[in-house]
Amino acid sequence: MGSIRARTDNGKLFIDFRIGKQRCREQTLLDDTASNRKKLQKLADQIDFEIQSGTFDYLRYFPSSKRAEQFASGRVVPERTLVAAAVAQVLPVAPQSPMPVPVSMPTFKDFAETWYRETEVSWRKSHQRTIRDILDRRLIPEFGEKVVGQITKADIMAFRSTLAKVPGRKSSTLKAKSINAIMTPLRQILNEAADRFEFNTPYRNIKPLKVQKGDIEPFTLEEVQKILGAVRADFANYYTVRFFTGMRTGEIDGLKWKYVDLKNRMILVRESIVAGEQDYTKTDGSQREIQMSGVVYDAFVAQAKVTQEKSEYVFCNRAGEPFDHNNITKRVW
Numbered sequence: 001m002g003s004i005r006a007r008t009d010n011g012k013l014f015i016d017f018r019i020g021k022q023r024c025r026e027q028t029l030l031d032d033t034a035s036n037r038k039k040l041q042k043l044a045d046q047i048d049f050e051i052q053s054g055t056f057d058y059l060r061y062f063p064s065s066k067r068a069e070q071f072a073s074g075r076v077v078p079e080r081t082l083v084a085a086a087v088a089q090v091l092p093v094a095p096q097s098p099m100p101v102p103v104s105m106p107t108f109k110d111f112a113e114t115w116y117r118e119t120e121v122s123w124r125k126s127h128q129r130t131i132r133d134i135l136d137r138r139l140i141p142e143f144g145e146k147v148v149g150q151i152t153k154a155d156i157m158a159f160r161s162t163l164a165k166v167p168g169r170k171s172s173t174l175k176a177k178s179i180n181a182i183m184t185p186l187r188q189i190l191n192e193a194a195d196r197f198e199f200n201t202p203y204r205n206i207k208p209l210k211v212q213k214g215d216i217e218p219f220t221l222e223e224v225q226k227i228l229g230a231v232r233a234d235f236a237n238y239y240t241v242r243f244f245t246g247m248r249t250g251e252i253d254g255l256k257w258k259y260v261d262l263k264n265r266m267i268l269v270r271e272s273i274v275a276g277e278q279d280y281t282k283t284d285g286s287q288r289e290i291q292m293s294g295v296v297y298d299a300f301v302a303q304a305k306v307t308q309e310k311s312e313y314v315f316c317n318r319a320g321e322p323f324d325h326n327n328i329t330k331r332v333w
Contacts, residue, residue: 002044006032015044019051019071026062105197108151109144115189126274131185138182148193153202176209235332238315240299245290250274253323255314260300265292273322
């Protein structure tokens, strides 16, 4: 039966096993820890099983070993196991040579779809659409046919480099923030695959790109007053609330009367509209209470006379439906 031992000179673990009367010892790069011994013992047990069943393939487990050719003749390619693949990557092999991949290890595309189905339940609908778009337009076209265990750090860095050359919507190329948003699900997918199939994630030590902070230039009070004096009368209340509360577009467009407490002069931010769909706010931290100032209170009182009886939404179109922010931006703002 194979055993796990440590070298006296460097403390690294090695596997000691026999094929017939031949004693074989194969070195690893693992330090002598309880966790590493447990991993290697699983591998040693699998090797023993395959030796006894006549399916052991020396070259598959130890491709760089001098003994591999000795046992190569008449060999039978075994069913590759997850345990073997998991430990094989830490054995001394040539740099950048692909690790043995188990038959059951999926391609990036297959595992990404599994990851998405399992994880989307925890996301808001807007985030589901964002991740779906990143998978379909960026990640799957690049990595889809590669087995997850064979994607290397070099592959990841090369992909990120190509993203830096992709034209952006408002700039010549994608900005660091956009690139990081694409790389985040890639990191999550590879880390989850590494955990499930027991290989070292290639995403280790890859840090996000630094995002340059932009300068914020808010309107002055004088500018706000000029805008409110010039805006269409039926949108004066809308922009008054926007300017003096700081509510996001989706929050104010999705604001319902049940979340407006005129008696206590409070706005309860609980929901948001994104791409025409009502959902929870962008983050849990976005759910908050806003105290109305005098000018905001007056705007709500005036707006109640217009929409409170015809719609559940504070600000709405003639049909009582929430505003389409793209239409508002182009036609009113």
